[in-house]
Amino acid sequence: MNFAGRLQFRRLLCLIVRQNFNRECENAINAQIQLELKSSYDYLAMAYHFDRSDMALPGIYGFFKAASDEEREHAAKFMEYMNKRGGTILLQDLPAPKFKFTTLKAALEEALDMEKTVNESLLALHALASKHIDPQLCDFLETHFLAEQVDAQKQLADYIRQIERCEKELGVHIFDKDIKGKEMH
Secondary structure: OOHHHHHHHHHHHHHHHOOOOOHHHHHHHHHHHHHHHHHHHHHHHHHHHHHOOOOOOHHHHHHHHHHHHHHHHHHHHHHHHHHHHOOOOOOOOOOOOOOOOOOHHHHHHHHHHHHHHHHHHHHHHHHHHHHOOOHHHHHHHHHHHHHHHHHHHHHHHHHHHHHHHHHHOHHHHHHHHHHOOOOOO
16 A cells, blocks of 8 residues: 555544544644654753753753653653544654753743743643533643643742842852741740
């Protein structure tokens, strides 16, 4: 069977399981997969930037490497979901990461911007699923992604603030750590 024949056969099989799965939602999920993979790729570039011998920040490397792995897992979750719903996964080329940061704080700010972009896309996908009365897609997003995105944004914002303290207010930061858990006498 040639490629066109295999593709048509695949589409027929997908139609068997497809139910209440709007094409607009399918397209939006493909866009979300692309965004998750792009985020994974960008985090991977950040990780290895901080792993270089002139940076030598193994903790930051580990943080960004784990973030890359998580984004790739998110893309895989969406692809599994797409197959369950009878959709067709359309992967595309990923643009090369562009380093727009020169400091750890700038890298964390870029990561926060990335997470906000992913969150906005997820919220738009949820709204689209609601518009097309697709409670299964809404439940999938709510169960696996929406709360996690808020947590990731909060964590990055906290790290940015902690870095600001280290840059400008190291004494306050050390004092805060020292006083934690102590009672007033």
